Amino acid sequence: MSETTRALTDAQRRAVHELMRVSPVADELGRRFAAAGHELHLVGGSVRDALLGRLGDDLDFTTDARPEQTLRIIDGWAEAVWTTGQEFGTIGLARRGLRIEVTTFRADAYDRVSRNPIVQYGDSLVDDLRRRDFAVNAMAVSVPGHEFTDPYGGLTDLAERVLRTPGAPEDSFADDPLRMLRAARFAAQLRFSVAPEVRAAMVAMAGDLSRITAERIRDEFVKLMCGADPITGLRLLVDTGLAETFLPELTGLKLEIDEHAQHKDVYEHTLIVVRNAMGHETDGPDFTLRMAALMHDVGKPATKAVGPDGGVSFHHHEVVGARLTKQRMKALKFPKDVISDVSELVMLHLRFYGYGRGEWTDSAVRRYVTDAGPLLPRLHSLTRSDVTTRNRRKAAQLAADYDALEARIARIAAEEDLARVRPDLDGNAIMELLGVPPGPVVGRAWRHLKELRLERGPLDRDEAEAELLRWAAAEGLTKP
The missing domain is CATH 1.10.110.30 (Hydrophobic Seed Protein)
Incomplete structure (x- = not known):
């Protein structure tokens, strides 16, 4: 038995198992269409996924019935119906935990200027399958008869992947x-x-x-x-x-490596970082983390410099990279919160370097945690993923340094509740002590106290009040 034949047999066995699971509903629906004189076929991604053994609870069907006829056929049988796609020939429904879409055979024409098709209904299953994107998505199984239609060799392509x-x-x-x-x-x-x-x-x-x-x-x-x-x-x-x-920034990472000024292949390094980041995921794919890994070095081409000694540097590439990331994701119409999270991770991804030299005070650790905010777990993952050196000793040292930083964060967090770093006096206390109404002065005082909190850790009430009064005096503010 050839590998392709064996793969085909395995695919068919998986498909039978998957189709048996949904058959009670699918066949029941197929019988309703047949009674009304129409065909119904499981189609496209649903057939492909059944053959791959990964059919979910969303099923796609195609039929020669027009949308208004489909609505009559499912009336009283479907537990819920939605018609948002009716103008494109699609009727949605729910039944016994399955989400089903039934679409009339299509024979669309395209103007080839925009991508918008001129919706035309068809009368042939084979013609409908021909207009689909790939052969592996151009297979169908009739219900309730379970006849397999594969005019374009999708099953063989599936076996050969x-x-x-x-x-x-x-x-x-x-x-x-x-x-x-x-x-x-x-x-x-x-x-x-x-x-x-x-x-x-x-x-x-x-x-x-x-x-x-x-x-x-x-x-x-x-x-x-x-x-x-x-x-x-x-x-x-x-x-x-x-x-x-x-996404031209991705192609732009293919920097030419100078004969004497050697540096990592930034493009290959980036792909490794994306793969490393995937290894830190604990609850399925994390687009924000993966996108930050992809974009973390996009500022390097614009900041590359060769020094007198031939060394290559990319000073402030995280700042440029964050700006480029924000611009690109905005152009692609990503939601504002996703843009903010990804660009902030790009901005912060270099912050850790230097910790191993013993330069960080507790204040620096507080700022690291506060600046990252809810992104801190992702920042941990991104920073660790960014270590791609082949020098085992260097990699082990960086990992140990980050272990030490995380342990230090945990210690300070336990002592000071870093997740909610706030000034030691709230707005009401500031207004009462300074005798000022709500306004810009309160905000400035609040920010000053927060800086002190980050720098020195928690202050007791008397210390906080004394510091506030010292600040007010320096600002020329006096209590009336």
């Missing part, structure tokens, strides 16, 4: 350039390779991705980054030129 398009890739990508990014996403999620002709079309047509909205690119990119193997997806983005369209 390769992505091909049902038709010519140039035609597929011209219709919808987002499919090129989706190829990289599936490579990351499913650990599939990309067929040579598909890769060649991606290289030739990478610029067409500019036709796609930032929001749709962002959504595909997030899925890629949260995949099981984002490194493969990222390499594909760079190698095909797709990254240049929406």
Whole structure:
């Protein structure tokens, strides 16, 4: 038995197991469509995932019934119905814990200027499958008959773990350039390779991705980054030129290594840091951490300098990198809180270096914790992930230094409740002691006391009041 044949047999065995789990609902729905004179097929990603043994509770079906006919067929059977996709031929419903979408056969045409299709209903399952992105997503299983339809060799591609398009890739990508990014996403999620002709079309047509909205690119990119193997997806983005369209900072990390001014290959180092960061995740993929790992050194190309001795430096690359990260993520329409968290991690990722030289006071540790705030666990992970040196002694020393810092943070936190560092006097106490109303003076006094708190640790009430009065006198403020 060949490896491909064995893989096909295993895939079919997994599919039977997965389909048995959903068959009671799927077959019941199929019988309702058949009674009304219509076909119903499990399709696309649902069939692919069943063959991979990872079918979830979201099922996709296709049918020759029009949306209004689908609504009549499921009336009284579905436990919930939603029609937000009706204009595109999709009706959603829920039944026994399954979320189901039923879409009318499509025969869309594309204007090839935007990516928006002119929605046209079709009458053929095979034609519907042909308009799908990849052959592994162009398979169907009829219900309740369980007849398998695979006109474009998706099952073989699945066994060989390769992505091909049902038709010519140039035609597929011209219709919808987002499919090129989706190829990289599936490579990351499913650990599939990309067929040579598909890769060649991606290289030739990478610029067409500019036709796609930032929001749709962002959504595909997030899925890629949260995949099981984002490194493969990222390499594909760079190698095909797709990254240049929406994330040129990643391509820019491929710095030329000077003959005499040697430094790490920043691009390769970055990919290692992303992989290292994944090893620190404890509750599934953490996009914020992975994105910070990807962007942490994007400020290096702009800050690279060669000294008189031939040494290379990247002074303040964390500051430049945080700014570039913020700009790029804003252009991709990420939510403000995600942009803030990722750019802050980029800004802080170098703060730890120097701790091992014994230069940090307890005040510096307090500031480290306070500046990181709720990002501290991710900052720990990012900083540790950034150690990619092949020098084992140096790597062990950095790890020991960070172990010591975390232990010191834990000690000070236990003593001072670092998670809630606040001035030793609140706003009401400041107003009462200084005899001032709410306003800018109270804010300035509050910030001064917080600085003291970070610098010296907790003060008792008398010390805090004395320090506030000294500050007020220096500021020319007197209690009336």
